[in-house]
Amino acid sequence: MQLSERHQEYWRKNLRLTAVLLAIWFVVTFIVIYFARELNEIVIFGFPFAFYMGAQGSLIIYVLIIWFYAHRMNQLDKEFGVHEGDEE
Amino acid sequence: MSTQSQFFSQLKKYYTFYTGGFISFVIVLAILEQMGLPPNWIGYIFLAATIMLYAGIGIMSKTADVSEYYVAGRRVPALFNGMATGADWMSAASFIGMAGTLYLTGYDGLAFIMGWTGGYVLVALFLAPYLRKFGQFTIPDFLGSRYGGNLPRTIGVVAAIICSFVYVVAQIYGVGIITARLTGMEFQIGVFVGLAGILVCSFLGGMRAVTWTQVAQYIILIIAYMIPVVWLSVSHTGNPIPQIAYGQVLQEVTAKEKELNDPTTTLGAAEASVRAIYKEKQLAAEDRIKALEAAVAAGSADAVVGEARAALDAELVVLKATAEPDAQKIEAKEKEIAELTGPDVLMAKLKKAADGAKKSAGPVAPHATPFSGKGAEKKLLATNPNATAAEIAAAKAEDEEASNVKRRNFIALVLCLMVGTASLPHILMRYYTTPSVREARKSVFWSLFFIFLLYFTAPALAVLVKYDVYHVLVGSSFASLPAWVANWAAVDPTLMKIADLNKDGLVQLAEITIGGDLVVLATPEIAGLPYVISGMVAAGGLAAALSTADALSHDVYYKMIDPKASTVRRLAISKGLLLVVALLAAYTASLKPGDILFLVGAAFSLAASAFFPALVLGVFWKRANYLGAVVGMLAGLAVCMFYMYTTYDFFGGVAANEWFAIKPIAAGVFGMPAGFLGVIIGSLISRAPSTEIQQLVDHVRYPNLEGDIKAQTA
Numbered sequence: 001m002q003l004s005e006r007h008q009e010y011w012r013k014n015l016r017l018t019a020v021l022l023a024i025w026f027v028v029t030f031i032v033i034y035f036a037r038e039l040n041e042i043v044i045f046g047f048p049f050a051f052y053m054g055a056q057g058s059l060i061i062y063v064l065i066i067w068f069y070a071h072r073m074n075q076l077d078k079e080f081g082v083h084e085g086d087e088e
Numbered sequence: 089m090s091t092q093s094q095f096f097s098q099l100k101k102y103y104t105f106y107t108g109g110f111i112s113f114v115i116v117l118a119i120l121e122q123m124g125l126p127p128n129w130i131g132y133i134f135l136a137a138t139i140m141l142y143a144g145i146g147i148m149s150k151t152a153d154v155s156e157y158y159v160a161g162r163r164v165p166a167l168f169n170g171m172a173t174g175a176d177w178m179s180a181a182s183f184i185g186m187a188g189t190l191y192l193t194g195y196d197g198l199a200f201i202m203g204w205t206g207g208y209v210l211v212a213l214f215l216a217p218y219l220r221k222f223g224q225f226t227i228p229d230f231l232g233s234r235y236g237g238n239l240p241r242t243i244g245v246v247a248a249i250i251c252s253f254v255y256v257v258a259q260i261y262g263v264g265i266i267t268a269r270l271t272g273m274e275f276q277i278g279v280f281v282g283l284a285g286i287l288v289c290s291f292l293g294g295m296r297a298v299t300w301t302q303v304a305q306y307i308i309l310i311i312a313y314m315i316p317v318v319w320l321s322v323s324h325t326g327n328p329i330p331q332i333a334y335g336q337v338l339q340e341v342t343a344k345e346k347e348l349n350d351p352t353t354t355l356g357a358a359e360a361s362v363r364a365i366y367k368e369k370q371l372a373a374e375d376r377i378k379a380l381e382a383a384v385a386a387g388s389a390d391a392v393v394g395e396a397r398a399a400l401d402a403e404l405v406v407l408k409a410t411a412e413p414d415a416q417k418i419e420a421k422e423k424e425i426a427e428l429t430g431p432d433v434l435m436a437k438l439k440k441a442a443d444g445a446k447k448s449a450g451p452v453a454p455h456a457t458p459f460s461g462k463g464a465e466k467k468l469l470a471t472n473p474n475a476t477a478a479e480i481a482a483a484k485a486e487d488e489e490a491s492n493v494k495r496r497n498f499i500a501l502v503l504c505l506m507v508g509t510a511s512l513p514h515i516l517m518r519y520y521t522t523p524s525v526r527e528a529r530k531s532v533f534w535s536l537f538f539i540f541l542l543y544f545t546a547p548a549l550a551v552l553v554k555y556d557v558y559h560v561l562v563g564s565s566f567a568s569l570p571a572w573v574a575n576w577a578a579v580d581p582t583l584m585k586i587a588d589l590n591k592d593g594l595v596q597l598a599e600i601t602i603g604g605d606l607v608v609l610a611t612p613e614i615a616g617l618p619y620v621i622s623g624m625v626a627a628g629g630l631a632a633a634l635s636t637a638d639a640l641s642h643d644v645y646y647k648m649i650d651p652k653a654s655t656v657r658r659l660a661i662s663k664g665l666l667l668v669v670a671l672l673a674a675y676t677a678s679l680k681p682g683d684i685l686f687l688v689g690a691a692f693s694l695a696a697s698a699f700f701p702a703l704v705l706g707v708f709w710k711r712a713n714y715l716g717a718v719v720g721m722l723a724g725l726a727v728c729m730f731y732m733y734t735t736y737d738f739f740g741g742v743a744a745n746e747w748f749a750i751k752p753i754a755a756g757v758f759g760m761p762a763g764f765l766g767v768i769i770g771s772l773i774s775r776a777p778s779t780e781i782q783q784l785v786d787h788v789r790y791p792n793l794e795g796d797i798k799a800q801t802a
Contacts, residue, residue: 003786007790007793010790011789011790014789018213018214021209021213022209022213025206025209025210029202029206029502029506030499030502030503033202033458033495033498033499033502034495034499036195036458036459036495037457037458037459037491037495040456040457040458045332045335046335046336046338046339047335047338047456048456048457050195050458051195051198051338051456051458052335054195054198054201054202054547055198055201055544055547055548056331056544056547058202058205058206059201059202059205059206059540059543059544060540060544062205062206062208062209062536062540063533063536063537063540065209065212066208066209066212066532066533066536067533069212069213069529070212070529070530070532070533073217073529074526074529074530077525077526077791077792082790082791082792082793083526083791083792084524084525084526084791084792
């Protein structure tokens, strides 16, 4: 079948959301590791910052990223009328 | 659907009841312990009770229906699917090994924490919802339909079997260790007892039994992990939330590390004297290595080996001649003599001794500091106070280079673990069991949430135990060691070894050798909790190992089935295969293959190289086609395996073959780009896929697409 303009837009929005969240994931993982030696000079809650991120901070952000994605996409499905049947 | 929500509240009721039951069970055992029940009885009771419980759940959810067997009827609610995936994910390595690795390596161990959680972001964004919408049973199914033809599917099956088998072996190994600890059985027997438990569960009810058992296992393992840590945290800091409290503890640990490394303090001076002894041992071993090498070159190696054997024989005579001969020590020595068969064995032994002594001769590595260098600058200044500026600069550069190599490896490892997480077939197929795409997305969230609970506790546990060792154990007198130290040193010298090397009657850090697995297993005793909690921790570790092995053995065999066979036949064949695979894995595990961490890491690297490019491009790039998938998967696998083969010593590889000094465990870092390139090039040089396949991609992309090719059947 031919996809409608709205369908295309849904997919574009999905891609944009995916890209933004992936960028956050990249920063809290790889950028933080790359500069770990320098970032450890900063102290947060009594922890050196890079250590804190590796042990807790990044993990919390991962959980939030996934929560936000599920929440936002489930909303988008409804907005664009591509959600599944009547479960809830 | 109201039936679905009814089902959900029923499940909640069952598991609340179950959790209460488990806690009362532990309390009853604690009372019995007070009344004098011996510890190994507690071990047996825990082992029997938990395995019976899992088997009971398996029997209750017995099924012969194909859809129930493979995907639990596709009605597992997100929350419970998350818990089951969490249990599945957290193997013995996470439960027992993780905190220990962090204890031993500090910041550098965090690669595992980050890698094994961050990977779920990739699962959520790139795979879970799409695979659920696709709605088949397995990952090779997806590859087969998306790329057409049998080849992509077959490559998928082979790659899945390689990854899963490697992983199952590691799990069964873990089951064996815990069963042996808990009951005092032989390791080899423990492996097969544990295996029986695994088989009972997945034989009966397939994915349904596995899922409901895993929820039960998650509850046990998380309770077992948390109680001792919380207790330890309260006793050291007065704060019951260890994850918050350990920031302050970490600072104290860091201060102590400085003191121990500073020879002008009393503690530091004592440490230095022990390190000097290790330095001598290291030099002695290195001299013997040189002598042996010279002898080998001169063709007189046998004489040197003979001398070494004579020395061991003399030691044996001394052991036997003591007033109270120690049977264990005599046996160990006899074994050592029997194993000394040639110059290769002797060389390996000497190298190990030299490396071990070298490690203990160095200063304490600071826990929170990432990528510590080699300490070349410090060494230079210590040995040669008049070093020229050029020499100092050279030493500094050497340190920085060492540190950069560590950072590069850390990044590569994190990437491989993350992408591998998003490619392991047994994790991805979890999201086939949810009722809808919507639930699949939520389910990834719950999975990571439940995994996160344990993973963000592990670094806290490592620091709390380190605090205890540095502040209570170090500096105490050998005459009055804490009970747990003596107990564990008696149980297994690879976990806890302590000896007064410099004969000052006091414990120095360098005199203690701790095995990583000790940290979790001994925490209850360090915290002064009763034995029943130790039993519970071991039961938690068993739950972790069993839950992973369950799903995996399940996963390995069901990919091999003939898709055209009838349902009954299919189930019968797959159960037979399960038995064969499980026995094979148990046999392999009972041989104690060397490095478990490498095995696990290798499975991740292989999965990342073989699957990730073809899966992700299959959803996000319509142009990807048959040839691309075949070339990409083969290229990824080939590069990854080639790299491991040429660099890992088990296969006769050498470190000199490494590219950019990346360790073989992170071979996927080269396999992945090869895989992506392969898919892209292969696709571009051949025709675009058919409209039908392009429509399949649309079908997968939209949770509900009207007029879709499969709208009715999905």
